[in-house]
Every structure is written in C-alpha cells, then in structure tokens.
Amino acid sequence: MKFLIAILGLLIVFGLALLGSSDRKKVKIKPIIFMVIIQLILTYLLLNTKFGLVIINSIADGFGKLLEWANEGISFVFGGIANEGAAPFFLNVLLPIVFISALIGILQHFKILPFIMKWIGLLLSKVNGMGKLESYNAVASAIVGQSEVFITLKKQLGAIPPARMYTLCASAMSTVSMSIVGAYMTMIEPKYVVTAIVINMFGGFIIASIINPYTVTDDDDILVVEEGAEKQSFFEMLGEYIMDGFKVAMTVAAMLIGFVALIAGINSLFDMILGISFQEILGYIFAPFAFIMGVPISETVTAGGIMATKLVTNEFVAMLSLGDAAKTLSDRTIGIVSVFLVSFANFSSIGIIAGAVKGLHEKQGNVVARFGLKLLYGATLVSILSAIIVSVII
Template sequence: MQIILGLLAILVVFALSYFMSNDKKNINYKGIIIMLVLELVITWFMFSTQIGAIIINGVSSVFNKLIEFGSAGIQFVLGGFELQEGGVFFFNVLLLIVFFATILSVLTYLKILPTIIKWVGGLVSKVTGLPKIESFNGVNSIFFGQSEALLAIKSQFHHLNENRLYTVSASAMSSVSASIVGSYIQILPEKYILIALPLNMFSSLIISSFIAPVKVSKEEDEIDITDVCNDKSLFEAMGNGALDGGKVALIVAANLIAFIASLELVNWAIQSVFAGVTLQQILGYVFAPIGYLMGIPASELIKAGSIMGTKIVTNEFVAMLEFQPLLEVISEKTIGIVTVFLTSFANFSSIGIIAGTVKGIDTEKASIVSKFGMKLLGGSILTSILSATIAGLFL
C-alpha cells in the first residue's frame, strides 16, 4: 500500500509540474524517466545494500571526523565559556561552518572539487541528454551555496534564455551548501541528509524539465566555467574560506533570530484570535494530504506537516531545530522523509538571494528571475516532495 501511495505522490508531483510547464510540447520525457530511474537505483543501493551502507557510514565517518577537528578549533577559542547542558547552538553547530568552508575553499584551490564537478556534470549531461551548463550547475550546487553556484557559470549567462535561467536557479534553490552539511548532521540523522544531496540534484532537474524544458543547439552547448577561486596560495584559500564561513555562520544566526522571533509574533497574533492555535498547526493540516501520499503514518501527519510548512515559510534550520525534539517519539520512516524534505534551500528568502546574485551578474536577467520567483519556489517545493517520497519508498 505504501508503495502505491508513493507512486501516486510521484504522479501528483509530475502532474503539477506539467501544469506549471512553459512549453509542454518540448518536455524531455526520456531524460525525466532516466533521472527518475537513477534516483530509485541510488536510493535502493544506499538504503538496501551492504555496500551502500558501507558508503554512507564511510562518508558519515569523514564528516564526523571533520566535526571533531572543527570542534577542537572552537574549543580553543571558546573553551573558557561555561555552557549549559546542550551547549550553545551558535558555538556547537553554526561555528562548524567556518571549518567546513575552509576545507571547501582549499579543495577548490587545489582544483580537486572543480575536476570532480566537471566530470560528473559531463556524465550527467551525457546520460540524461540535458545541456552541459544545466548538468554542471546541478552537480556544482551540491557543493556550493546558491550564490557561489550561479557565479561559477556567470560567463555563460549570455546563453541562458528564460527556461535555462529557471533551471540553473532551481538547482541552486533545491540544493544545500556542503559547507553547512556539517551543521545539519549535528541536528538530524546524517544518512538522510547525505542521500538528499544527489536526490535533490536529480529531482530539481526532473521538475525543471517539466516546468522549463530546454533545447539547445550544439554550438550553444559549449561550456566555459568561470574560475571563481581567485586565491593565490593555499594559505590565502584557507583564510578566505574561514572568513566566508564566518559570514555564513553570522548570516544563519541572524536569520534564525529574525525568523524564530517572527514566528513567535505570528503565533501570538493567531492565538489572540484563536486560542491554542499556532501557525505550525495550520501548516500541519495544509501539508497533511501530501504527507500521507509521501508515506508518513497517519498518526504523525500533523506534526510532520507542521515541520515541512515551517521550513517553507522560514528556513531549513528553523524547521530542523523544531524537528529535532521529535526524533525520539516518531517513526524512522517519518524521520527519513521529513529530513530529506528539509535538506534544501527551498523557502521564500531564497528567491531574494538568487535574484540578488543574478542582478550582480546581469541586471536584465535579474528582472526575469524576479518575475518567475514564485514559480521557482513552487518547483523547489515539488523537488523536495519528490526527493522525500523516493526516500520514503525504501524506508
């Protein structure tokens, strides 16, 4: 029964994506089917085979070891503080972004990450039939944040029509930055966060293939990626990575303060009219139907739906922090589905971030992004639903 509901959820997502399409006649159904099969195979392999389990445990061990190293740096600087039980979120979680951003910067300087992204992106393009720019950007978005991913293809913006611009923007919004994955796995189970990374890449390309089909000539499919690393030495790369990570940590902290405080304000306003009702409860009922199709047990629909809705109206960190206390009282299936759903930048604030980045590259195209901003968010929500549903099929 759960498999039937999951397949129905996928069909609903596809139907909504088709309804939102800019060009229904040129939808790349072959590429969509190939990417869906790849998602199913990857998820089955990771969740249902011994080798997949070894890979997930191995990657998790690497992240956990990096967290240990990062924690040593934090302890050296802040070791004199007397922390209450559970610590301080900014110190224990967000400051890890500094170290992870440093590692990412070093790997970029050494050309290790760019080489991996180039070859994997080329393979995705060849297998799916998608243009190289879109394929490269999809892979690039796994590692870099929304702004950095788009800056890497800024030299190609003159090639991007509205549909192609939608696709690269959707990949940026539907992903997460590798620099903050270390913070995520301090809050929620790492295996679900890690599987969400490739799932979101393919899901975003699938949904974009429905909403904004892309067809390019051979001449337009040439790609020359901008080298966004301007560091002249390894130590400069480390220093700049640390500074960038510090900025991200402060931005996340500022957003958390603003969003959580605003959520409290909205709940106070709602409860002034409807006693005992919160925005999270309202969102829980809104998301309950699709949550049921995704495979969430009926008894946990409202709780899970409220978390998913909170992520959309605030951001993933706020939702993850609300979800963390529930891990001990809900099923493993719900934990997996909701965690995968939360692992992306799909929220209202991301529209502004992407539009602002594009404006810095090409002012004219920034107005195009602003025009399809809500469709971009809608597609990214469908991406999160598709990824979470596929994960749920194997839980």
C-alpha cells in the same frame, strides 16, 4: 499500501509540474522515467544495502572528523563560555561552517573541485537529457552553494537564455552546499542527508524538464568555468573563504534568532485568539502533501507543520522543529520529512539567488527575480518528489 500512495504521489507531483509547464508538448518522457528509476536504485543502495551503509558511514565519519578539527579552533576562541556538558547550537553546529568553508576554498584553489564538478556534470549530461551547463551547475551547486555557483559561470552568464537560467536556479535551490552538510548531520541522521543530496540532483532535472522543457544543441552548450584561482595568492583565498564561512554562520544565526522568535510570537498570538497555533494551521494545509509523501495519516498534520515551517523560514528552523517533535513521530515519518528538509527551497532563497545573479549581471538578476515564485514552486516539488522516492524504500 505504501506503493499505491507513492504512485499517487508521483502522479500528483508530475501533474502539478505539468500545470506550471511552459510548453507541455516539449516534455520528454523517457529521460524522466529513466531518472526516477535511477533515484529509486540509488536510494535503495544508500539506505538498504551494506555497500550504502559503508558509504554513509564513511561520509558521516569524514564530516565527524572535520567537525572535531573545527572544534579545536572553536574551543581555542570560545573555550569556557559554555557550561560543562552543554552543547550550544551556535558553537557546535554553526561555527564549524567556518572551517569547512576554508577547506572548500583550498580544494577550489588547487582546482580539485572544478575538475570533479566538471567531469561529474559531463557524465550526468549523458543521462538527464539536458546540457553540459545544467549538469555541471547541479553538481557545483551541491558543493559550493546556491549563490557561489554563479561566480563559476560568470564568463557566460550574460549569454544564458531565460529558459536555461530557470533550470540553473532551480538546481541551485533544490540542493544544499557542502559547507553546511556537517551542520545538518548534527541535526538529522546523516543517511538521510546524503540520500537527499544525491536524489535531489536528479529530482531537480526531472521537475525542471517538465516545468521548463527545451532542447539544447551542441553549439549552444559551451561550458566555460571561471576558476579564478590565479587572481589570488593562497593566503588571500584562504582568508576570503574563512570570512565567507563566518558570514554564512552569522547569517544563519541571525535568521534563526529572528525566525524562531517570530514563530514563537505568532504561535502564541494564534493560540490566544483561535486556540490553535500558527504551525498547526500550516500543518493542516500541508497535511495532504505529507500524506502523498507516505507519512502515516495520524502524523500528517505534525509533519505538514514542519514542512511549512521550512518553506516560510528555512531548513534549520524546520530541523529544530523536527527534533522537538521527534518523540511523537515514527521512524518512517522522521526519515521522509528529513529528506524533504534537505534543500534550500524556501522564500528567502529567492532573494539570495536573485541577489547573487544580479551582483554578477544585473539584467540576468532581473530575469531570475521575475520567475522567483515559479522557482520556489519547482524546488518544493523536487523536495516532495525526493521524499516520495525515499518512502518507497524505507
């Protein structure tokens, strides 16, 4: 039965992507089928084999060690603030972002990350039917983040046509940055975080190639990566990345305070007037999508509410909601919804990406702002597609 639902889900996702396609005649079927097969193989390897278990555990242990080191600095500054045995979200989940951001800066400074991003991107371009630029951008987005990635492309930003700009932005919104992966792993199972990051990359190519098909020639596909390390000393760079990490942590904290309080207030208001919470209403709206993702029908409303929460707020708020509802959900539903949540596909990301691009190139920033809703539409389909792929395997 799960295979029939998965096939139905894939047909609906591809159908919705075709509805939003700018040129249905240019859609290339062969690379799409090939990438879906790659997604299934990678998901099976990561979730259902000893090899995958070793990889997941190694990554989880690695981030666990990073969080331990981060906690040394956090304890030095904030030791004694928390009650004995307490685990405040801000201290344990958000502040480690500062240390991981510093680590990314070091790897960037010594040109280790640019090397990895460039060559993995070139390898991906051989299988996805897209250009080197798009492939590099997908890898880079998953490492440095959805806004920072455009800094690495600023030399050629003004020359990128709107069609390719859409694909670059869609990739950025469909992934997550390495600096907050550790935070995710404290909230949902690491195996689903890693799996989502890997298959979202291919999912972004699949959906973008349907919604926004085009052909790239070798002459058009020049990849110029701005590394920028030579402009700063090591300690200048380190200070900048540490402050950037702190800004990310504080921004997420502020958004959580605002959004969680707002949802609590709206839920209470709806419950008083209609006898049903706002999240439950959203749950009914998104329940059909939860069903085609393979969620058992008895749990689709709850799952749909969590999915909608992510779309209208952000993934952190939704992960908190998933944690609250976990006792009432099956392991299968938790796995499927967890994969759906691991991306930046929400309304606030439209402003973040458009703002980041506009800060580097005003004209291109306006281009991104114009296709903002279409960008979110595509990125949400990527999340649904990834969840469907995982539903076949678990």
